[in-house]
Amino acid sequence: MQNRRRFMSNSAAVASAVAFPLVAGAQPKTVKVGVLHPVTGALAYSGQQCRLGAQLAIEDINKAGGIKSLGGAQLEALLGDAQSQPQAGAAEVEKMNEAGVSAIVGAFASAICLATTQAAAKYNLPHVVDVGVADQIVERGLKNTFRFG
Incomplete structure (x- = not known):
């Protein structure tokens, strides 16, 4: 019985010693977020303002320590331009999905949002309409679609 306890105790100590450098050296991962707005075309001014707002929010979150529930993971914005056109917005969703974003925020105009949320639904990619x-x-x-306010 004493040998089993000693074995378990020593095993736990060795496991802790081996694992500690891995845990201590682990860096929080980066979470890619697609930021999609019409930054060219007829809606460019408003789209640029929305993009700036999203970038400032991401900057604030990262400065405050990132996503706490993910160990301080930092957000990385992948910027897209819907070009004030629904088809261009949907094409950007395809590119963002290929780039490995975890979610998309934006799209601005209702017509663009209808196209981008539908495109994101193909991949069950969360899309927050701003x-x-x-x-x-x-x-x-669509189970992947959410809207502010």
Whole structure:
């Protein structure tokens, strides 16, 4: 019985000693977030303002220690331009998915949001709509789509 306790105690000590450098040296991962707005075309001014707001929010979150529930993971913005066109917005979602984003925020205009949320739904990629107000955006039953306010 004494040998088993000593074995368990020594095993725990060795496991802790081996694992500690891995835990201590572990860096929080980076979480890629797609920031998608119409920064060119007819809606460029408003889209640029929305993009700036998203970038400032990400900067504030990172300065405050990142995502606490993920061990301080930092956010990394992957910027996209919907070019004030729904089709261009949907194409940007495809690129963002290929780049490995964890979620998308933005799209601004309702017509663009309808296209981008549908494109993101193919991958079950969370999409937070920041401005688009058409009720259809959230009433279609897409499980990946959320809207502010």
